[in-house]
Amino acid sequence: MKTTVYIIIGILLLVLEAAISPHVSLDVLRPELGMPILLYVTFFLGASSGLIAALSIGLAEEGLSAAPNGSLLFVSICIYLIAVAMRRKFFIDSKYSFAYLSSASVIAQSFLFLALSFFARGEARGAVSILFYTLPNAIVTGFVSIILFSFIEYLNNTVLERN
């Protein structure tokens, strides 16, 4: 139940972001809204739920992006595997540690995408553009994930864990 709710929220946020983007001219400030959901589900609901979230978010991102086929799903599954490996080592005790984690995963995502393009296709053409946006994306995602974390916790307390 919780997994489904979080995934639906994540996908709705992605669709909304794609729809809002043409109306907002702040190109540098574009958060990765799928990433915090993926991390939250993997860290708090377990590896199986995390996999479903990684698959759904990865495919939704591919559907709303002109990225080459398979690339965003690949990156999203990589982040999921890293998150599973880190579950026992990294303890999320507040919304701030969650924000750090989200920001770090956005940076990891950019480098994974670059590595994939370079090693699998020998392409490095968009590298400058990707590197240019990595840090702003990570910072904005960090701030947004604080709000997302609070919102999910609020949902948990008021609706999802009420009984």
Place this chain on the structure above:
Amino acid sequence: MRNSIAIIIAILVLVISFLSFTNAPFVARSYSTVKNGLSSVFGPVLSVASKPLDAVGGVFDSYFNLVGAKKENAELKEKYERIYVENQKLVETERENVRLRKLLEFSQKKPNTMMAAGVIGEDLKNWFRCIIIDKGRKQNVREKMPVVTPRGIVGQVVEVDLWHAKVMVLNDANSSIDVNVEGKNTRGLLEGTGQNTVKLKYVIKNDDIEIGDKLVTSGKDGIYPKGIPAGIVITANKNKAGIFADIDVMPFNNFRQLDEVLLIKK
């Protein structure tokens, strides 16, 4: 045990997505079919989500300018805002009217070769310059269709789903267009940089080109028809090392302010 199964499935998906990325024949085709099927679901959702945003877009921007007016008394403020919002709607309608009239005039030059489409979204990643339009396979949109506005070239269709299509914009890092300098014998490749300006490459330093020259498509790349305006030269540096000049071009279209575009049928 459940965790191990999840990790094994994840690794399998990882391999499939990698094979799809590297265009392994069978995997790439199957993956593309699945992806298109899933993407088709997003088309209607995106259209629905973008409708109210279109309506309030201009009003929303203008509303921020009203923050200073909060000091005024409540009655006057309410009245002012109501009139202002109504006025903004009128201005927006007027602008839309002018824009659509231009689009109509442009498409009537070649009535059977153009198809109008609305912009309903933008790429999720700012790594790519891509817009999403509200026409898809149902309306006979095909990959590599050129996309233009009355001002000039926008880009080409790169992915088509049932209800919507993705258009790679001229300034995407993966875009390149064969162009000529209007009225001159100079030719080059217009390559996207991911930023607002684009680069004109492979123009020899001796070639006749200067700031203010207008670039039009050459029609030799097999995608874009000949003679569509692409941009204007803003810098031309011939003092750098090598045989080619370093030329920056400003596209005629502002890709962040596109509401409607035209697709050119082949």
